[in-house]
Amino acid sequence: MKLVNINKSQYRSANNLVQIGLLATLAILSLIFGQLLIYFFGVKPLPGAESTGNFHLNLTGVILALMVCSLLVRNLRQKPKFYEVYYVWQLKQLQNKIFRKLKSIQQAAKDNNRDALLILCFYYQSLALVYNLDNNTLTMSNVNNELDKLQKSIDAAGFSIDVDEFTPEMLKDF
DSSP states (O other): OOOOOOOOHHHHHHHHHHHHHHHHHHHHHHHHHHHHHHHHSSSOTTTTOOOOOOHHHHHHHHHHHHHHHHHHHHHHTGGGGGGGHHHHHHHHHHHHHHHHTHHHHHHHHHHOOHHHHHHHHHHHHHHHHHHTTTTTTTTTTHHHHHHHHHHHHHHHHHHHOOOOGGGGGGGGGO
16 A cells, blocks of 8 residues: 555545535434334334333344445445545554554564564554544654654664555565
8 A cells, every 4th residue: 555645625524524424324324214114013102101122123223224324435435536535544444454563563673674664664654644634733743753763773774665665465474
């Protein structure tokens, strides 16, 4: 995966649109599916009774709404307008995979393993990109410090690192 420069304002507006749209779609479809299932399969309320026992039908309505939202995301991710949102989502997933193996990668980087140094370089640069897009300024200084330390380690080892060389398959070695 390559790091891509993203227009921050365009990303933020598309991300907000996607989040609000999915939330509204989920809420509305959950209500509609739940009410339809209760209408056709539910227990009719008795006068004076508190619960009708239709919880499972409401839950089924939420699950159906989640399935519809998943199909929407799957189809919208290919649209050019939502490219940035989907790219950042994929980047965050890749960051999570790296984070799960971070201790072993950092240990290998101390031993001047070039792949480990490359993975760390990609990881910290991608964190800086995502933090910038999400306006996460609190941890940005930590990421910049880690990048500086990493660059010193790369220079001391005599390597030339280009993050475009990174591939997710490199994580299998750690």
